[in-house]
Amino acid sequence: MLKKNKVEHIFFDLDHTLWDFDKNSALTFDFLFKKHEVNTKLADFLKFYEPINLKYWKLYRDEKVSKDNLRYNRLKETFDALQFSIEDDLINTISEDYINHLSSFNHVFDGTIELLDYLKTKYNLHIITNGFKEAQNNKLKGSKLDHYFTTVTSAEVAGVKKPNPQIFNFALKLANANSANSIMIGDNYEADILGALDIGLDAICFNYHKATISPEIKVVNHLLDIKKYL
Template identity: 55%
Template sequence: MRFTNKTDIFFDLDHTLWDFERNSALTFEAIFQKHGIGVNLQEFLKHYVPINQYYWVLYREEKIGHQELRYKRLKDSFDRMSYTVEDATVDLISDDYIRYLPTFNHLFDGAIDVLDYLKPKYNLHIITNGFQEVQTGKLRNSNIAHYFATVTNSEMAGVKKPNPKIFEYALNLAKTDRASSLMIGDSFEADIEGALNVGLDAVFFNEFKMEVRKDIAQVFHLSELKNIL
């Protein structure tokens, strides 16, 4: 499948361009050392990653707020390991996590190369459910902010992907329309179904090679975007 007549490309940030899991692990390594948290990092991450994903779904569905997300994903992970941490320390770790996370800036393999390829051909944009303060730091510190004409986050739009309003907000901010635009992201529900439901074409960054419908455009490596754009 090759997309033609597109002028604007919208990317998700975390898990699509910015290697969230790798950077998150490095962040926890640094702050656990700072706070003297005596847990095995890999065992902690084994619990934390699915717990974090679970709470992000609740956050995306407006069932919890961001403070509850930040606290519970840590507290539940420590509880799962039967490791006691005072609430005040959990709060400190939570604050430091948000502060340290944008300082680690590994991108997915091929990210810079494909952005260099797309930049002269299209207007590039970001649509992210992440917190504004954190996402701004990630874009700046990883030296990719200059590729993007606009950045839409859920705090600006007042809703989160897959809510149609965030896509409408992003299109208006970019001064473009659905027919001329394309969404690229790793979350099938938030990025792909969210975009398709508002009439926006989408490409699934299918890093883990999930089984998806045959009518869904997908790439397994970012470099493959050159073959369809």
Template identity: 55%
Template sequence: MKQKIKHVFFDLDHTLWDFDKNSGLTFEKIFQMNCIEVGLEDFLPIYEPINFKYWKLYREEKVTKSALRYGRLKEAFDAVGVKVEDEMIHNLSDAYIDNLSTFNHLFEGTFETLDYLKDKYHLHIITNGFEEAQDKKLTASNIKQYFKTVTNSEMVGVKKPNPKIFNFALSGAKALASESVMIGDNIEADIEGAHKIGMQTIHFDYKNSDFNHGYKRITNLKMLTEHL
């Protein structure tokens, strides 16, 4: 690190909380509950890039929260050729949010890494996820107690990479950008967004894409002990 770090900010989904695994288990549960006959092996490879696309649109203020929740399911069902009525899509959308935090798999090394960092730094969360879901995830996965502050995009009214959410989080943490590092999986939202306001960054490349983007990069959380 170029300057002494005092504050460590984490993204939540895809960084500490294993979104892909937990999301797949949630779909398996709600499909069974609602007698939706589609195999996860067919649905998830279609849904995941559609979901990624909608979240990018949501970050860019091009779709609303409700449009994201409906559109990602509608488009995925259409793509796999399964007819699902709008009323059921809305029911599934609500059931997905309600049940998502009943699965709380974390990335390997999460507890060990947070235990290593907690006495050396002030730890914080900055997340674009929906407020009601993110608080449940933090609590149910038993990691909420590690964090001094949790900043959610719905609290600020903007989403990463908008500088306002990073500045809001820094203000709430009483932290200087130059003494802070942001750790996240999304280059655009987490890394470029934080870098532009003067924070140091570490990209969590959990898919091990090995793309050379010029930022510090780790492929598992335990590697943070080499940087912090």
């Protein structure tokens, strides 16, 4: 159990933690495939796309691909895996449209609003995200989550990505907080949890991916279970 009087600042990841990325992404692709007459089954596309997308985000975190390469290659590799013939120009168009339309859909995980209402009266709430600044701000506004958070730190603003310690230190400084009075909550074991723990920041893993997590780590399977820690 955390010392409840010790924590003053809570830092959340956004995608796959509060904002239901997979659901909103699927709705976006459904819209775009109809718009551009891409005749492939959405379920088949997503079966390949979701792990490929996670792979490219890890490469992006590790500075092995650029933002543009991530956006194009995750689609190209998925269509190739489907053996679906599509022109590069259309892939680039879908890639651009995807970013523009993704925040049109704003489903959040069950318990998000109740949890934030519960925490807002007791703690200062913040976001640390590897997502692109403009897209993340649009997601926060579209889902009406923006008013809960005092600061939003994106990798583009910090200049590095989680789990790099610099982004956590940047966020702590922006929030006028320190590792001793703060905690990180996120879904990604490497980026959110280990990244936070490496700088002495406590952490809770929202195990959205149903991964096997070390028993030493605080883990919840539903967002409202966070109440038992805070």
